Ligand SMILES: Nc1ncnc2c1ncn2[C@@H]1O[C@H](COP(=O)(O)OP(=O)(O)OP(=O)(O)O)[C@@H](O)[C@H]1O
Ligand code: SF4
């Protein structure tokens with residue numbers, strides 16, 4: 098078996114909050130193979146962003162990170178922040194939720210893309226600018242040559258996200274982590290950006306991690322989905338298997354909350370109750386207070402993420418029981 | 427842009443007129459130049475002659491209109507003390523003041539901005555706390571107290587530097603330090619918070635995410651953004667180059683514009699006071715105007731604020 102592109106092993110993250118350490122990530126393990134697309138799904142605060150910010154050392158310095166990150170099988174968690182700069186952009190690129198504030202307001206977008214091109218491919222200024230224009234063409238921004246000299250505030254959110262994608266492509270990365278790249282955008286534009294991400298992955302063969310609240314969004318363009326809850330992965334499966342046969346009550350709830358294809362869009366808050374505060378997690382299974390399938394054992398022990406089939410894992414004492422979700426429409 | 431400058435210039439003109447009018451009436455209402463300049467026990471005929479000579483017997487509104495009329499013709503009037511042209515009296519003091527305010531400005535900018543940057547980059551460390559302690563002290567202690575304290579230590583106790591006067595360059599050192607420390611304190615705090623604000627923005631994370639090292643992100647992405655608010659306060663400091671040293675000049679008996687202002691007010695030497703106020707307002711207002719224009723260059727969001735709708739389809 099070939100070495101996976103990137104492997105997170107038992108990643109934990111603690112933040113100092115008011116003099117105490119609060120654990121936001123409780124041992125996350127994930128494997129991304131070359132060229133594959135993984136969806137990372139969960140409600141707000143479940144630790145999706147922190148997972149990848151920790152893996153790329155982009156968290157604030159005060160955060161305590163433990164566990165292993167292997168890139169091509171080699172551990173990189175020991176690298177200094179500046180050494181990690183050689184990994185970011187070149188091996189692992191990231192794009193974020195709010196494209197307009199993710200771009201520097203005082204630099205032209207062409208300059209910002211060219212900066213990445215020069216950094217990763219050592220082009221001179223003129224060549225980098227030409228390459229920046231080519232990248233804008235690739236992400237289908239009309240009249241790319243003229244857009245090079247625009248500032249982010251002169252462009253729409255969708256165009257800015259295309260700029261972010263162009264910038265990410267500049268380093269020809271092996272993995273693109275897209276953290277809710279469409280959450281801040283209009284519905285029609287969301288679809289265009291997702292199409293673009295899928296197209297870029299086909300063209301470049303890079304792997305993709307798509308982070309989202311929305312199982313529906315992730316389903317269209319990924320091969321495999323990991324579901325997170327309260328700082329843990331609770332279920333992981335190929336997309337089709339997950340949709341056909343969700344094993345974890347939380348996943349079942351997320352699916353039950355999905356609108357019909359024709360129906361109106363709803364948020365995932367359709368699962369009753371709230372995500373627990375990481376500083377005050379319930380004992381046992383963190384999902385127990387909201388779980389219709391909970392039994393008494395669920396509040397005394399934490400279920401481990403176990404393989405339930407060759408390619409899927411679930412963390413639930415009652416994995417596989419159909420949960421009687423009553424989701425209010 | 428031209429319309430903008432014109433409207434700013436008009437507002438500046440109104441400001442200047444208000445300041446001059448206000449000062450004119452306040453000074454007239456609070457003292458009699460004839461008595462203050464000639465002294466109270468001068469012979470009544472002399473006082474009357476002085477009044478006559480300077481037109482002080484006319485009704486106040488007539489004096490005011492006469493003043494405006496002269497001003498409109500570019501005449502700032504004469505000093506009642508020695509009959510010299512008021513502008514000549516004021517302008518000879520400008521270089522004296524600049525001799526301490528320009529070096530002080532350089533100290534403020536260099537120390538204030540770098541201390542603020544260092545504090546922000548090493549936030550919550552001992553460096554940060556040291557800078558903030560200096561900063562808080564620097565701007566809560568009034569400059570006359572700081573000036574007197576420095577004078578006590580370095581002039582009186584240690585005898586390293588002269589206490590007051592302007593006979594040599596060594597006399598300038600304490601006034602410069604007093605001015606510089608106070609301004610650096612303000613600027614340090616301002617720069618620090620501007621930097622912290624910028625460092626928390628998502629585009630800083632983008633800079634790191636694209637593979638830049640921290641130093642490159644700070645220099646290439648944080649500085650240009652943090653410069654924008656810092657510019658405002660620096661512009662204000664430049665605007666106060668001629669008039670920002672009133673207190674310090676008084677403490678150290680430094681014969682600059684500020685000290686002239688204090689003595690002219692004391693004597694109700696109206697035209698000299700008005701000339702100084704005019705000078706001060708004009709420099710403040712033009713510094714502001716320049717800052718506004720520079721803003722446009724530094725911050726593209728202001729430049730294209732009237733640039734129409736967002737482009738680029740999606
Ligand atoms: N810098 C930080 N300091 C303290 N706590 C943090 C910090 N960053 C994240 N957290 C906490 O870590 C937890 C996970 O946050 P994270 O941003 O990963 O959630 P998420 O799944 O990405 O949610 P969202 O969908 O809202 O982006 C949250 O409880 C959050 O409050
Ligand atoms: S372990 Fe228990 S509480 Fe947790 S999801 Fe499974 S059934 Fe529900």
Ligand SMILES: [Mg+2]
Pocket residue numbers: 145146147276
């Ligand atoms: Mg997030």
